[in-house]
Amino acid sequence: MQAQPEQQEQQEIEPGQAIRSIGVRDLLAAAWAIFVKDLRSELRTRYALNALVLFAASAAVAVSLGVGFIGMRRTDEYLLIQSALLWIALLFAALNGLSRGFVYEEETRTMAALRLAAPAISVYLGKLLFNLALLLLLDTVTSLLFIVLVRVEVGSPLAFVLVLAAGGLCLATATTILAAIIARASFKSALFAVLAFPLLVPPLIVAIQGTALTLDSAGMTLALPAIRTLLAYAVAMFVASLMLFRFVWEA
Amino acid sequence: MEISLTVEELAASYGARTVFAGVSLQVRRGEVLVVSGSNGSGKSTFLRLLAGLQQPSAGIAVYACAGRAWAPREAGPIIGWVAPDLALYRELTARENLRFFADVRRLSLGDTEIDDLLVQVGLGGRGNDRLSAYSSGMAYRLRYAYALIHRPPVLLLDEPTVTLDTRGAEVVDQVIARQRREGIVVVATNDPRELRYADLLLQLGSP
Numbered sequence: 001m002q003a004q005p006e007q008q009e010q011q012e013i014e015p016g017q018a019i020r021s022i023g024v025r026d027l028l029a030a031a032w033a034i035f036v037k038d039l040r041s042e043l044r045t046r047y048a049l050n051a052l053v054l055f056a057a058s059a060a061v062a063v064s065l066g067v068g069f070i071g072m073r074r075t076d077e078y079l080l081i082q083s084a085l086l087w088i089a090l091l092f093a094a095l096n097g098l099s100r101g102f103v104y105e106e107e108t109r110t111m112a113a114l115r116l117a118a119p120a121i122s123v124y125l126g127k128l129l130f131n132l133a134l135l136l137l138l139d140t141v142t143s144l145l146f147i148v149l150v151r152v153e154v155g156s157p158l159a160f161v162l163v164l165a166a167g168g169l170c171l172a173t174a175t176t177i178l179a180a181i182i183a184r185a186s187f188k189s190a191l192f193a194v195l196a197f198p199l200l201v202p203p204l205i206v207a208i209q210g211t212a213l214t215l216d217s218a219g220m221t222l223a224l225p226a227i228r229t230l231l232a233y234a235v236a237m238f239v240a241s242l243m244l245f246r247f248v249w250e251a
Numbered sequence: 252m253e254i255s256l257t258v259e260e261l262a263a264s265y266g267a268r269t270v271f272a273g274v275s276l277q278v279r280r281g282e283v284l285v286v287s288g289s290n291g292s293g294k295s296t297f298l299r300l301l302a303g304l305q306q307p308s309a310g311i312a313v314y315a316c317a318g319r320a321w322a323p324r325e326a327g328p329i330i331g332w333v334a335p336d337l338a339l340y341r342e343l344t345a346r347e348n349l350r351f352f353a354d355v356r357r358l359s360l361g362d363t364e365i366d367d368l369l370v371q372v373g374l375g376g377r378g379n380d381r382l383s384a385y386s387s388g389m390a391y392r393l394r395y396a397y398a399l400i401h402r403p404p405v406l407l408l409d410e411p412t413v414t415l416d417t418r419g420a421e422v423v424d425q426v427i428a429r430q431r432r433e434g435i436v437v438v439a440t441n442d443p444r445e446l447r448y449a450d451l452l453l454q455l456g457s458p
Contacts, residue, residue: 022357026357029354029357030354030356033351033354033355034355037340037347037351040347041343044342045342108338108341109336110338110339112302112336112337112338113337113339114355115304115327116302116304116332117352117355117356118327118355118356122355250303250324
C-alpha cells in the first residue's frame with residue numbers, strides 16, 4: 001500500500017460538491033439508495049430474513065399439528081380463530097424482524113456515518129421501504145403456509161390479499177418508527193414490545209375481523225370497511241412518523 | 252469558498268459530570284485546530300459536538316460556509332468526520348460503501364472517481380473486497396475515503412493516525428495538507444507528534 005504523491009491527489013471531485021439545496025427527487029433517490037443498501041446487506045447477512053421465515057414456518061407447523069381444524073364446521077368462530085392465528089403469527093414474526101433496519105445500524109455502529117451523509121427523511125423512507133419488502137415476503141410465506149398446513153380456505157381471494165396488504169402496511173409503518181425509537185435503548189426487545197402493544201393492537205383487531213370475513217365467501221363488500229380503516233391507520237401513522245422521525249433520528 | 256467555525260462558551264457533560272466548559276474559539280479557512288488532552292478530557296466529545304452527533308449542555312458552535320450559517324446538526328453536507336467509533340458496512344465492499352454514500356449524498360461520481368479516491372487513501376486494487384476482510388488499518392483508511400468523498404470544507408479527525416502504519420500516516424499528512432488549502436481541519440489527538448499540524452491549539456483537561 002503506497003501513499004500517493006500530492007499531484008495525484010487532485011481528483012475530479014469538486015470541493016463542497018454536496019452543498020446545494022435538496023429537492024424531493026433527491027430525497028427519494030437517497031431513500032432508494034438506502035433501501036437497495038439494506039436489501040443487499042440483508043441478502044448477505046440474513047439478519048432478519050431467517051428469523052422472519054423460521055418464525056412463520058414454526059407458527060404454521062405448530063398450529064397445524066396442535067389445533068387440527070380438519071373436519072370442523074366452518075362457523076364464524078372457526079373463521080375468526082383461523083384469522084386470529086394467522087395474524088398472531090404475522091405479528092410476532094414482524095416484531096422479530098422489522099426492528100432490524102435501525103437496530104442493525106446501531107449494533108454495527110454505522111448509524112453515525114449514515115446520519116452525517118443522508119437526510120433524515122430519506123433514512124425513514126428507505127427503512128420503511130425495506131420493511132414493506134420484508135413484510136410482503138412475510139405475508140406471502142405465512143399465508144401460503146397457513147393455506148397449505150392449517151387448511152385455511154379463502155372465500156374471497158382478492159379481499160383476502162387486500163386485507164393482508166393493508167394490515168401489512170399498518171405493521172410496517174408502526175414498527176419502522178418504533179424501531180428508530182428503540183434502536184439506542186438498552187433493552188430493545190422489551191421496549192419494542194411495550195411500545196408496539198398500544199400501537200398495533202387496534203389495527204390488529206380490525207385486520208383479524210376483516211380477514212375472517214374474507215375467508216367466508218362474503219367477499220369484498222363486507223371486508224371493505226376493514227380495508228379502509230386499516231389504510232387510514234397506515235396513512236395516519238405514516239404522516240405522524242414523517243413529522244416525528246427527524247427528532248428521533250437527531251436525538 | 253469562505254469557511255469558518257465559531258465556538259462560544261461550549262460545554263459538554265455526561266449526567267452530573269462536566270467534561271469541559273466555556274470553550275470559545277474561531278477557526279478560519281486555512282487553519283488547523285488541534286484539540287489535545289489526556290484520556291477522558293473530552294476531545295472526542297468536542298468533535299462529536301462539532302459534527303452534530305451530540306448536543307452540547309451549553310454554548311453554541313456554528314459554521315459559516317457558502318454564504319450561510321450551519322448548525323452542526325445540519326452540517327452533514329459540509330463535514331467530513333473520521334473517528335475510531337465511525338464504522339462502515341462490513342458486509343459491503345469498499346467500492347459499494349463509497350457508491351452508497353455518494354448516492355445518498357446525491358453526488359454524481361463515476362467509478363473512476365471512486366477508484367481514484369481508493370487509490371488516494373492507499374486502497375487501490377482492494378475496492379472489491381468486503382470490509383469484513385479488511386485489517387483495522389485498511390478499514391481506517393476507508394473512513395478517510397468516506398469523509399473525503401464529498402470534498403467537505405470542514406474535516407474533523409479524531410485520533411487521525413490510530414491503527415495506521417507509516418504509509419497510512421503519510422496519507423493523513425497529505426489529506427491535512429490539502430484540506431488546509433481548501434478549508435479547515437480540526438484534529439483531536441493525544442499523540443505529541445500530531446501537535447505539529449496545529450495553527451491553533453486547544454488544551455482540554457489537565458495539561
